[in-house]
Amino acid sequence: KAGVTQTPRYLIKTRGQQVTLSCSPISGHRSVSWYQQTPGQGLQFLFEYFSETQRNKGNFPGRFSGRQFSNSRSEMNVSTLELGDSALYLCASSREGSPANYGYTFGSGTRLTVV
Amino acid sequence: SQQGEEDPQALSIQEGENATMNCSYKTSINNLQWYRQNSGRGLVHLILIRSNEREKHSGRLRVTLDTSKKSSSLLITASRAADTASYFCATVATQGAQKLVFGQGTRLTINP
Numbered sequence: 001k002a003g004v005t006q007t008p009r010y011l012i013k014t015r016g017q018q019v020t021l022s023c024s025p026i027s028g029h030r031s032v033s034w035y036q037q038t039p040g041q042g043l044q045f046l047f048e049y050f051s052e053t054q055r056n057k058g059n060f061p062g063r064f065s066g067r068q069f070s071n072s073r074s075e076m077n078v079s080t081l082e083l084g085d086s087a088l089y090l091c092a093s094s095r096e097g098s099p100a101n102y103g104y105t106f107g108s109g110t111r112l113t114v115v
Numbered sequence: 116s117q118q119g120e121e122d123p124q125a126l127s128i129q130e131g132e133n134a135t136m137n138c139s140y141k142t143s144i145n146n147l148q149w150y151r152q153n154s155g156r157g158l159v160h161l162i163l164i165r166s167n168e169r170e171k172h173s174g175r176l177r178v179t180l181d182t183s184k185k186s187s188s189l190l191i192t193a194s195r196a197a198d199t200a201s202y203f204c205a206t207v208a209t210q211g212a213q214k215l216v217f218g219q220g221t222r223l224t225i226n227p
Contacts, residue, residue, distance in 0.1 A: 004157070033214070043203065043217035056212040090157055101207065103148055104215065106157035 002026065004093050004107035012113045018079040021110045025072050025093030031055075032074040033104065034066060037088040046089075049074055081114045088112075120218050121204060127224040134191040136221040138204030139184075145207045147180055147187050148215065152201045161189075161202075166209075194225045 005024040013019050025032050033056075034046040045058040049068035066076040072093075078085055088111050092104035122137045138147070146165045150158040164171045164180045164187070171178045177190040191198055201222050205215040 006157075035217075042219045043205075045214050045216065048214060056214050058214075088155065092158075101146060101213070103160040103163050104158075105160065106150075108157045109155075111155070 004091055004105050006089075006091050006107035006110050008110060009108065010111045010113075012115060013081050015081055015083060015114055017081050018077060019081060019112060020075050020077045021089055021091075021112070023074045023076075023091030023093075023107060025074070025091075026095070026105055029093035029095045029105070030072050031094040032068055032072065033092045033094075034074070034076050035090045035092065036060075037090060037109070038086075043090075046076065078112075083114050086112060086114045121202070121221045123221060124219070125222040125224070127226060128194060130194060130196055130225050130227050132194055134194050134198070134223055134225075136189045136202050136223070138187045138189070138218055140187075140204075140206045140218075141185065142206075143209045144182070145209050145213075147178075148205045148207075149176075149178060149187075149189050150203045150205060150217075152203065152220070154200075158203065191223075196225050196227050199223060199225045 007022045031050045033048040036044045047054055047066050048056040052068045063079045068074045088109045090109045091107045094104050120139050128134055144166055146163055148163045149161040151161055152158045162173050162178050164178050175192045180187045201220045203217050203220045205217045
């Protein structure tokens with residue numbers, strides 16, 4: 001079956017712009033989590049959605065938001081982009097209601113560069 | 116914030132040798148997971164070990180967990196060039212939000 005699909009793979013944006021990233025989980029997976037990966041901070045948890053509801057949220061400013069649709073696809077949005085938002089954004093899905101206890105399947109990520 | 120701390124940060128060995136990576140963490144955990152990441156790509160789930168388990172095997176991988184020392188190790192036996200990647204441990208705490216908290220990773224290079 002198809003894996004976790006993230007689009008686009010690469011993105012270049014200008015400071016102050018906003019961006020929307022998309023994630024399609026594995027069919028049947030209802031939990032979607034988002035992570036930001038940077039060389040300095042490593043992998044940081046952004047948020048998790050389950051059945052269209054945000055269930056957990058990391059310590060990121062309100063400029064970072066997300067949502068999940070009824071088909072479990074998820075989007076994350078970053079408004080008023082800053083240079084420090086340049087990162088690899090990873091989406092992960094899980095089949096279970098408690099995904100942290102069963103392991104995640106990650107997408108290949110979206111590489112966002114803010115100039 | 117990072118819960119897991121991997122050691123060493125980088126490891127370079129010859130093909131065929133065994134590679135051992137260590138992970139230490141700070142809080143009580145439900146489970147600990149190991150992931151592999153090839154350069155600039157997504158993470159691949161390798162193995163999950165629960166807090167009541169001490170050792171787990173999967174192919175050439177062996178993971179141990181010592182909850183009294185809050186540490187885990189990942190052993191890759193008979194390494195191959197294709198094992199070159201970054202390896203991350205990630206923990207799920209018993210308290211608070213059920214989410215994976217990753218360490219900074221170990222960069223493993225297998226030399227042919």
